Structure formats: C-alpha cells, structure tokens
Amino acid sequence: MEMFGILVAVAVLLETVSAASLGVVYTEGGLVEGTNIRLGYKHHMDVFKGVPFAAMPRRFEKPTRHPGWDGILKAKEYQKRCLQLNLLMNDVRGSEDCLYLNIWVPHVGGVVSSNLPVMVWIYGGAFLLGGSMGANFLDNYLYSGQEIADRGNVIVVTLGYRVGSLGFMSTGDSKMPGNYGLWDQHAAIAWVHRNIRSFGGNPDNITIFGESAGGASVSLQTLSPHNKGLFKRAISQSGVATCPWAINKTPRKFAEEVALKVNCPTDDSMADCLKMTDPTVLTLAGTLNLSSSPDSPLVYNLVLSPVIDGDFLPDEVHNLYHNTADIDYMAGVNDMDGHIFTGADVPSVNSQLVDTPIEEVKRLLGSLTKEKGTLGLDNAYSTYTLDWGSKPSRETIKKTVVAIETDYIFLIPTQAALYLHASKASTGRTYSYLFTEPNRLGGILSPFPGWLGADHADDLQYVFGKPFTTPLGYWPRHRSVSGYMIAYWTNFAKTGDPNKGDLKVPVTWPAFTSNDHRFLEINSKMDSSYVGQKLRLRYVNFWTSVFPNLPVVTSE
Known part of the structure; x- marks a missing residue:
C-alpha cells in the first residue's frame, strides 16, 4: 500500500513538472504571465485575465495602441469594467481605464496547444452596461470561457469596451462622431489577430460571437470595412444590425439632452464642453428612460446606440452586406426574447390571475406601427389575431403580446439579416436557429408564467456551460442543451459548419439559403423533427413585405 502511495506521488509530481503551459508569453506590448490550472490527467489550461489591448482611451476618441510595459505583466485578475451606470441607474461603477481582454487556452494530452481556432466574445447590455467577465455569482463569472475552451478545444477571448455616454454618445457630426465602443471592439479583434499566435491560436481562424x-x-463588425480579413466567422445571438434599437438615427437629440443636464451649451461648442466634463457626471447624465407603457414601448427608449458615422459604418446597414460575402454567419433568437420588454410595457402579461385587456394589445401594436396610422394597426392586429377565434384564452392573449415584441425587436430583424447575408454570400455560409428551452423560472411559485419559453439572455448560461460548472443548479436536460450548443458553436468556429468538427451533434443543421430559409430549433428534446423552414412566415411576410408598402401617414 505504501509503495502504491509513493507511485501515485511520483506520477503527480511528474505530471506537475511536465504540466502543459505557455509560461510567459511574448506580446506586442511586452511579456505576460497567466495562471495555469489543472483540469484532469494531462489536461491543463492557461488563463490570462486583464491583458491590455489598447491604451486608456481618451474621452470621445478612438482607442490607440498600448504603449507597452517593462518586465512581466501578471495577468491573473479581471480588470475593472468600463465606466457605466449601476443597475438602478443612480450611481456609477467601473473605470475609464478598461480596455483589457481575457484569454482561455486549453492544452490536451500534456502538449502545449498550437494553431487552435479562436472565439472572441462581445457582451450585451443595451450598449449601456456590461463587462468582459459578466455577472458574478459566488466567484462564478457568467462569461468565464473555461467550459467552452475545454469542451470545444478552442481559445476563448472576452473583451471590454466603452458603453453608455462615453461609448456611444454622438453629436451627429465630425466633432463627436460616436461609435467609440465599436472602435474598442474592433481594436480588441485586431489585437487578437496580431497576437494570438503567441498564445497557441490561429489568427486566420477567428470567430466573433455575442448576445443582444x-x-x-x-x-x-461584419459590416464595417475596417475589419477586412481580421476574422472569418461570426455568431449573433438575439441581436443584429437590422434591429430597430441597433442604430440611433437621431443621436444629436440625446447628446443635447445630456449637454443640458451637465450645463454644456448645445451649439457648436457642445462637443468641446462635453469632452471636458467629469466622466462620472457624463455617465450619470446618460441614463435612459426605462419607464414604459403600451403607448411608449421600452424599445424606443434605447437611444444610446451606434450611429451611421461615415467611417466605421460608411452607409446604412442594409447597404453594407457586400462586406460579409466571405464571412460564415450564424444568427438566431430565443422564442420569447421579447418577454423582458413586454413585462415593462404591458405588466399584466406576467400576472397569472389578471387578464391582459385586448385594448392594451391594440395600443402596443399602434405604437409599433404608428407611422402607417390606422391602416398599419388594422393590418397588424388582423395578422396577430388570425388564430384567436371568438373567445381567446387569457394565456393566448398574453402569449400574443410577447410574440409581437419578440418579432418586432428581435426575430424579424434577425430573419432580415440572415436573408441579406445569404443573398450577398460568395464563400460565406449562413445558419439560422431558434432557441426554445423553457425558462427555468417559469411556474406556479415564480414571478413568471408557466408558459414562458426562452426569455432574453436565457441562452447565455448554456453557451457558457453553466450546467457543467454548477451542476447542482440544473437538471440533466440542461446539461444536454449546454452540450449541444457548445458543440454547434465550436464546430462552427472550427470549420464554418456547425455539424462538422470534433464534437458530435444531435441533429444535422442545414444551411439557410435565400430560397429555403431553413433553421434549427435548439432545446433539450432535439431530434430531426426540430429542423424547420421559413420561421414564422406569416409574421415575417407582414413586417418585411406588407407593412413597408403601406402608405406613410403624414401628420398635419
């Protein structure tokens, strides 16, 4: 027995000595050292947290290259998120010095990795908040790349970018053109392209992915000419350039509102004054009005967003799809993505015991179709109530309200983006999905109704492998979904085809083409019956063909 103990000790010692690790890595800014963690026998991972990809940004200017450092930078802790409002919007958190990224590099079989595919994550948060590490629960960060990197054998990178006033405020002219957060993302992608080989990554096989x-x-990023050749593939979860909230058409109006709050003039000197204003004051002044109603839906209040600046985005987004011709693209939505908005606009939707008045459905539709007046409302109402019958149930009405906002805010724009991508593709392939794993909080004792499908952001926990990281919080079926998503996502990152790679998938996912619009429904029960065609065709047809061709109402 003693001999056995000695042999085990020797084996552990030998493995520790030969632990696969990159050690100190050479980057353009200097040397960096991460943390090496052991995941199993001959199975290690290097994690680098807080690697600078740009200098501390100057206010309302594009990011610049980092000047570098002397000695070895210890990249072992997440750096602060970019200066932003807290969730209650009554205070700020974070720092202006925030352009850092994090890298997870898996090593399998005791050999240091080389030439691995790279997946670069861009977080969501309404362009208003968020961080490269995501929400934290008991030191378990939502955007830890460990599970994806380990299971998919890919390098995962997560990055920080400016949000809120400092990231997206624009005067609508060359003095303060906006899109600073997009430039930060671009700078991080470019840094990865230039440096990832030192970390064992393949700079010619980079996939960018993000949610909301x-x-x-x-x-x-796929549409901007500035990214030519920097990445090969892209995945959009519940958010695309064609979403009604993705581009602010009237940025000057919001900039003037902020200027008035911080005692700046609204004339030609506005940009100069804003640049000299305390960043905390600027951030606090950039609060959005999050109170809403059926007559003033929340989606119209998300005004701190990217703009057509003539530089990063040289034209309207639908005219830029030629830039995506050689990029493989995968996009999809959650089946009840709009629920988070509906809960704010029509609160009765979440009450199990209260009817949602049909009048509220009409008011909401009226707000979303207002430029077409009564004709727009009547057409929309008849489209959404076609299957109601004479006495629709309480649940039917509530589900319809959720469907209306899901369609308008996420699903229809995503179908449009997929169609535009497929129609301009030369070598780039296109894939469409609908995520339908029911929300884990829906049910009798919950604030949410039992019929709730996949709400906005419900997909994140599965893509980042949380059912494996914290198994006690999930059922086996949740591990199934997570395994499927990691397989499809990492296969796609490796080969441009979600079916081909190192991981087996439960169902073959057909490509989306301009003619047949095929898609995959993703959930724990998947089999071949979950491959569909022409997702929500009646509603896509209404919003993309019928509605745009109705005459615009000119007010007096």
Missing part, C-alpha cells in the same frame, strides 16, 4: 447588444455589435 453584443450580437448586434458582432453584426456591425
């Missing part, structure tokens, strides 16, 4: 405002950011 991060998904829209991914989409915008």
